[in-house]
């Protein structure tokens with residue numbers, strides 16, 4: 001059944017939100033706040049509905065022409081039909097909303113706490129990383145592209161305007177090279193990654209395969225000729241979301257990729273995590289350091305430290321840094337990066353919650369966990385170490401707000417939250433926030 005609806009806001013997700021004539025909340029993909037649209041309900045639940053956009057009757061003043069047909073097909077840029085200023089406003093609103101709804105902060109206090117979202121200078125071409133799924137088609141030819149989040153099907157689109165311009169054509173050359181090597185045999189390639197640095201010019205190609213035989217020398221030569229990578233590695237892992245890594249082999253070049261964030265250089269080995277928008281990573285680091293204030297001589301823990309994006313600038317600012325990181329490849333990167341930048345960081349490999357108890361008293365602490373946020377016991381364990389300031393960096397406003405509430409129960413108070421736009425044209429937002437100990 002079709003309805004005419006005025007869309008009111010963006011959700012924390014790809015969709016715009018409005019209300020059906022019955023009053024039920026409806027989520028509409030490709031809608032913009034302020035649009036008057038005709039929608040058809042496709043999934044009617046007890047408390048909300050999902051609908052398909054049939055027609056825009058009156059476009060929102062914030063509606064713009066999408067720039068990337070590729071990312072429209074793959075869904076990689078679900079907000080590209082919305083003006084950039086409006087995207088920034090929606091991201092800030094989402095952070096405020098989560099504080100009010102999930103952390104149960106007074107709405108006026110939530111609104112006062114959250115700064116305007118820091119824009120990304122590059123609204124396209126900002127990603128230093130392209131990561132695509134790969135499979136053989138029924139004819140046995142390698143195809144690369146992006147999987148549909150719902151049905152898992154691969155859309156064979158190789159281009160994305162979200163990536164650095166310098167690497168937008170690399171997937172096509174790479175696919176050509178890999179098809180040549182493969183012929184008709186299945187080498188178990190299921191994922192392909194490209195990382196590129198504008199600052200160092202280095203490019204890493206990571207070919208993810210199932211464990212088993214692999215023509216290493218031929219792949220190294222053919223891929224090197226096709227795309228001028230400075231490092232080509234093979235990551236041995238089974239397919240599927242768990243992605244358990246069974247090994248990493250350097251096929252050509254140095255086996256690592258170098259990027260510069262602010263004044264510091266970082267070497268990353270696949271499959272280690274590295275921030276995907278380098279310029280905005282630098283803003284996050286600056287913001288975190290500003291929030292912490294003077295750290296010279298202070299004992300500062302950096303939990304979920306990755307390759308040291310925060311640990312190294314903190315150590316360079318004079319802090320005694322102890323970093324905790326679970327992924328062994330990142331632990332190795334972090335130790336290497338500390339040496340590379342001429343600083344000392346005490347690096348502990350392991351689970352942040354488990355290591356916390358052994359850290360003793362801390363002056364300050366940075367946490368930057370994955371999307372799931374902190375394990376339930378972590379805010380209390382942090383409170384035991386009694387840092388005066390905690391900087392919480394988050395890529396998920398909902399789990400962050402849940403954890404803010406836990407910190408407030410442990411004698412901390414949220415003082416400021418700075419949303420940073422690391423992923424323009426998408427709904428994702430990073431938040432760098434400051435909590436202070438009040439008791």
Ligand SMILES: C[S@@+](CC[C@H](N)C(=O)[O-])C[C@H]1O[C@@H](n2cnc3c(N)ncnc32)[C@H](O)[C@@H]1O
Nearest residue numbers: 273304305306309325326327351352368369370
């Ligand atoms: C969002 S990344 C942040 C990394 C780093 N702060 C940066 O900015 O590059 C989260 C990191 O937490 C690590 N991690 C995940 N679970 C962990 C755990 N339980 N204990 C410690 N580190 C963990 C991941 O390996 C990853 O490097």
